[in-house]
Amino acid sequence: MGREVSESCVESLVTEIVSSYCNGFYADKPELAARRIEAIGFQVGHQLSERYTMDRPRFTDHLEAIKFICKDFWSEVFKKQIDNLKTNHRGTFVLQDNRFRWLSRMSVDPSIETLGSIQDPSAMAENKAAQAIGMHLYFPCGIIRGALSNLGIPCAVSADISNLPACSFVIRIKA
Amino acid sequence: MAPVAPRSGDVIFANVERVNAELFTLTYGAIVRQLLTDLEEVDEVNKQLDQMGYNIGVRLIDEFLAKSNVSRCVDFKETAEVIAKVGLKMFLGITATVTNWDVEGTTCSLILEDNPLVDFVELPDTCQGLNYCNILSGVVRGALEMVSMKTEVTWLRDMLRGDDAFELQLKLLKQVPEEYPYKDDE
Numbered sequence: 001m002g003r004e005v006s007e008s009c010v011e012s013l014v015t016e017i018v019s020s021y022c023n024g025f026y027a028d029k030p031e032l033a034a035r036r037i038e039a040i041g042f043q044v045g046h047q048l049s050e051r052y053t054m055d056r057p058r059f060t061d062h063l064e065a066i067k068f069i070c071k072d073f074w075s076e077v078f079k080k081q082i083d084n085l086k087t088n089h090r091g092t093f094v095l096q097d098n099r100f101r102w103l104s105r106m107s108v109d110p111s112i113e114t115l116g117s118i119q120d121p122s123a124m125a126e127n128k129a130a131q132a133i134g135m136h137l138y139f140p141c142g143i144i145r146g147a148l149s150n151l152g153i154p155c156a157v158s159a160d161i162s163n164l165p166a167c168s169f170v171i172r173i174k175a
Numbered sequence: 176m177a178p179v180a181p182r183s184g185d186v187i188f189a190n191v192e193r194v195n196a197e198l199f200t201l202t203y204g205a206i207v208r209q210l211l212t213d214l215e216e217v218d219e220v221n222k223q224l225d226q227m228g229y230n231i232g233v234r235l236i237d238e239f240l241a242k243s244n245v246s247r248c249v250d251f252k253e254t255a256e257v258i259a260k261v262g263l264k265m266f267l268g269i270t271a272t273v274t275n276w277d278v279e280g281t282t283c284s285l286i287l288e289d290n291p292l293v294d295f296v297e298l299p300d301t302c303q304g305l306n307y308c309n310i311l312s313g314v315v316r317g318a319l320e321m322v323s324m325k326t327e328v329t330w331l332r333d334m335l336r337g338d339d340a341f342e343l344q345l346k347l348l349k350q351v352p353e354e355y356p357y358k359d360d361e
Contacts (some may be wrong), residue, residue, distance in 0.1 A: 005199045005291055006266045007192040008238055012231040013202050020227055025213065036209060043205035044198070051197065077198055 014102065018135045030131065034138050041142020042149070049147035052076060062173055065151045066093050073147055078102075083166075091173040094160075095144075100167035102140065106133060133161060144169055182257060184264025187242055191265065196291045203292055207307060217304040224306070228313020229320075236318040239265065251347045252276070254324070255283050258315060258345075267291055271343075284331060287341040298335050307335050312343060325349040 017037055026033035052073055059065040070082035074097070084096040137159040145157045153173055160168040206227075210220045239245075243261050248254040252273075259271040263285075271285040292308050306312075312328040319326045327346040332338035 003196040003268065003291060003294075004193040005196045005268055006188070007194050008235060009266055010194055010199050010202060012235060013199070013206065016227045016231055017206055019230070020223070036213065040202070040205045040209045043208060044201045047201050047205075048197065076195060079194070 011102070011105075014136065014139055017139065018132070022132075022135050030135070034135065037135060037138040038142035038145070041139040042146035043142075045143035045146025045148075046150045047146075048077065048143070049073060049150040053151065059151060062091070062093075062153060063087070065148065065153055066095075066171065068151075069144060069147060070095055077143070091175065093171040093173075094168050095171065096166055096168045098166045100140075100165065102136060103133065103161070103167055104165055106136070134159075137161070137167070141169065144171065148173075182245065182261050184243070184261040184270070187261070187265045188268055191242065193268075196268070196294070200291055200294045200296075203310065204296060207305075211302065211305075217302060221304075221306045221309050224309035225313040225316075228310035228315075229317035230313075231310070232314035232317025232319075233321055235266065235314065236321040239318065250280065251324070252280055252283075254319070255285065255345060259285050262315075262318070263287070275344075281347040283345055285343045285345065287343065290334075290341050293335055296335060303336070306330050306333065308333065308341065315343070315345065323351045323353055325351060 017040055021033040021036050022030065026036070053068070056068075059068065066085065066087075070085050074080065074082050078097070078101045080097075080099075080101075082095045083098040084094075086094040086096075141157040141159055145155060148155050148157075148171070155171050155173045157172075158170050160170060207220065207224065210223055211217070214220050214223060239262055243257075243265060245257055245261060248257060255273045259273050263269050263271055269287060269289045269291065271287045273283055273285055275284040276282070290308065292311065296307065298305060298307065308330060312330060316326055316328045325348040327344075327348055329344050329346075330342070331344045332340050332342035334341055
């Protein structure tokens, strides 16, 4: 086992990224804040997947790479595997984590459960709580996109929290 | 002065939830990188990192007090020892040596034995004025402020800038007396 730090360190950083970008620099521009937070996640995912795949043979297809994300990658980052993987076999994959670690300690307004997908930050502007959670999810979405991009798979990633505390990440691979 | 009780954060660190340090190190690196892009000025990035650290320290002190079971420190010397041996250990898994005390006992240095923030990090020439680890000084300042100590926390030596160690100076500016927001008889 390599070096470890307390989980609070990582959680504190993520909280602080979101609050700096959403309340500080881009308080009136949630779209820009979202893009920056996603970019930070992208960088992290890109570097982590480089490190975690150093000693592996190249993945032969998309499904293999996605399985790597669900198992090895998720275990390294979140200490558990993705619980459920679905695909339409046309480039869309849905990864469900039944108890997503980074949301497990957030309080949630039940009314937002109807809100579902967080693809459009401006649509959430009405609901501050939904927006706060949505903003926190841009970071893991960026991590997944960065990890896959490093494996040569360009894609778009969004999150769905209509089933809290489960969280689904929807990956759409670009043809 | 009562002798400082030997304290160590080893047991606490062994019992907290931990994650691999790569995730932490790379996340921090990505933040610094994004801030450099967005704020452009190195000085602004230094300030922002310090502010983020301060905000984190203000929150982490609660977790520290709850989990460490440390009782009130008799003086600033003991406070510095507790940060070096318990606080840093409990969160970052490292310890520091406390040294360079001034005669008043209000200024000292923490020499970090190790620093997980800087694994894989090299500063390019364009970032020479960057205090890469400024988040940590902010955390210490924020945490101490919550226990009534106004401090100034600065990096004196930084291995990323070619020094031979990471040296963090703690200067106690003011001990704020505790005030209650209510009167006893209300």
